[in-house]
Amino acid sequence: MKIEAHDKQIQDIFSLGYFQIPRFQRPYSWERDEVENFWNDIINDVSENYFIGSMVVYQERKPYFGIVDGQQRLTTITLMLSAIRNSFLRLGEDNLAKGVHKFVEQPNIDNEAEFILDADTSFPYLQDHIQSFNGLKIDCDVGIEEQKLKNAFEIICARLEDEVPTSNSESGGQISMFPVDVPDPILKLKEIRDKVLSLKLVFIQLDNKSDAHLIFETLNARGRDLRTSDLVKNLLLSKIKEGNAKLDSAKESWNSLIRKFDDASESEIIDSFLLHFWISEYNYTTDKKLFSAISKYVSEDEKNANDLLKKLNHAAAIYCKLIDPGAHEWSREETDVRESLKALRLFKVKQQSSMTLALLRAYYEKRLTLRNLKACLRKLEYFHFVFNAITSQRSSGVIATTYSSHAISLTGAKGNDDIQAIISSLFNSLRTKLPQYEEFEVKFLELSYLSSKTKNKGIIKYCLSKQFGDKFGGIDINHDAMSIEHIISESTMKDGLSSDVVGSIGNLLLVDEKTNSEELMNLTVSEKIKKLEGKGYPLAKALVGEKFPESSGVQDRARSIAQHLYNSVQL
Known part of the structure; x- marks a missing residue:
């Protein structure tokens, strides 16, 4: 591997040729703090040449370079130069604006205008809305990367306006409108321009693209903002050869995978997906060791990278339904599946x-029936309700490895007998870890909800929904449209009744929003019971008995609900 390193200024680098952000690089990701810190470092620095680190590139044909390291800084510098150019234009200094613009866009050997820095992922937003001298401001999708670019550019423009006010300028001869004691805006703008162009870094050039992939991993392995998904993307795209000069199937396949997570928008979710996918199909590992495991697998056979990318794309669509079940379509028969997945999300657990x-x-591969799927998910929901939501057990990691080993076995299972044996083994294992009822009851009786104490609201609503049931008179009950009502009103606490009694789950029930807000209000217990009876409300089911004794019966009802929920499912 041949590496050449030289100290260079930005103006020299941007005169060398054209720089492309390669497909294995992550998108622009700087937030406000990083942009403002970078700006402040440049503006406040008094030295002639401010050093901003290194830049690593490779060149496969002149005068085009691929960027391996330094993308975030170079993109931000391009935003700065574009903002300075725009300020010169507002001051009527067209020649000065064109002088800056040559570091943003230059004619190539065919005398066609070409941007010095180019990125496919943010096309055409970066090019048209920021880099162009007179952009048309065409309508284009503003995704996650484009929004970050937009935010960064607006921050830079605002900070530049603070340094050199130009917003009231008209074209041609505006200098006179500034007071005598205010620095000449054109000179000030030139000073900032020169500071940006004189920024110095170590320019490191590699021989080829293969070396670039290796250096990318080495440089970023300990970077604070690099995620597993960045490394996996780089690895897969370096292994899968481009089959056509115009069509990069591997890149499009990866982008298709990422688009499935657009609503999630968080890189952490994609990293979680990669981990959960891997330990469901290959072998158990931790997030810190995941990339090493994938790298080893991909290196074993040249076909593995392609196969892995295909499997990831298939699994990503399923995983999206898993992490956000309420945002996806389910058939009526699959309603129980959706509700179990929603419950697991409510419990904030990931081991499963x-x-x-x-x-x-x-x-979805038709190896498991819907009936068996619903039964399995119902048991998983029950286990984590007891284990996590109520008793708050700490997992030593054994549960995660248990899930992983059984998931891998299930992924490879073909026949129904094998699948049933794997499922039976899983729940036999979980049964040994289920907390005893006595521990469950103690924690369950601590559940409390008041208008000023809402920490347990979601879990309490879940408990009451399960105890209440899903149907009444043959009609499905929409639990999302119901709210929590205090049988003994919160107003009684003013008369000295304990908040432990009023807030207890034994004093709560679910009613529809209208009844809660308009009809029950601060009625007495007997008045509420009578009102609910008149509406045909299933009191016997909700109250665990026909009547509700006053405060003395709150804990008894809470215990009855606890017993019902704990005994509702057998692992």
Whole structure:
């Protein structure tokens, strides 16, 4: 590997040729703090040449370079130069604006205008809305990367306006409108321009693209903002050869995968997906060791990268339903599946994700019946309700590895007998870890909800929904449209009744929003019971008995609900 390193200023680098952000690079990701800190460092620095680190590129044909390291800084510098150019234009200094613009866009050997810095992922927003001298400001999608570019550019423009006010300038001869004691805006703008162009970095040039992939991993392995998904993308795209000069199938396949997570928008979710997918199909590992495991697998056979990318794309669509079940379409028969997945999200648990992914995948591959899928998810929901939502057990990691080993076995299972044996083994294992009822009851009785104490609201609503049931008179009950009502009103606390009694789950029930807000209000217990009876409300089911004794019966009812929920499912 041949590496050449030289100290260069930005103006020298941007005169060398054209720089392309390659497909294995992550998108622009700087936030406000990083942009403002970079701006402040440049503006406040008094030295002639301010050093901003290194830049690593490779060149496969002149005068085009691919950027390996330094993309975030170079993109931000391009935003700065574009903002300075625009300020010169507002001051009527067209020649000065064109002088800056030559570091943003230059004619190539065919005398066709070409941007010095180019990126496919943010096309055409970066090019038209920021880099162009007279952009048309065409309508284009503003995704995650484009929004970050927009935010960064607006921050830079605002900070530049603070340094050199130009917003009231008209074209031609505006200098006189500034007071005598205010610095000449054109000179000030030139000073900022020169500071940006004189920024110095170590320019490191590699021989070829293969070396670039290796250096990318080495340089970024300990970077604070690099994620596993960045490394995996780089790895896969370096292994899968481009089959056509115009069509990069691997890149499009990766982009298709990422688009499935657009609503999620967080890189952490994609990293979680990669981990849960891997431990559901290959072998158990941790997030810190995931990339090493994938790298080893991909290196074993040249076909593995392609196969892995295909599997990731298939699994990503299923995983999206798993992490946000309420945002996806389900058939009426699959309603229970959706509700179990929603419950697991409510419990804020992830250990089971490898198993739920494997179960859903087996179902969509028609290796697992809907009946068995619903039964498995109902048991997983029950286990984590007891284990996590109520008793707050800490997992030593054994549960995650148990899920992973069974998920891998399920992924490879073909026949129904094998699948049933794997499922039976899983729940036999979980049964040994289920907390005893006595511990469950103690924690359950601590559940409390008041208008000023809402921490347990979601779990309490879940408990009451499960105890209440899903149907009444043959009609499905929409629990999302129901709210929590205090049987003994919160207003009684003013008379000295304990908040432990009023807030207890034993004093709560679910009613529809209208009844809660308009009809029950601060009625007495007997008045509320009578009102609900008149509406045909299933009191016996909700109250665990026909009547509700006053405060003395709150804990008894809470215990009855606890017993019902704990005994509702057998692992």
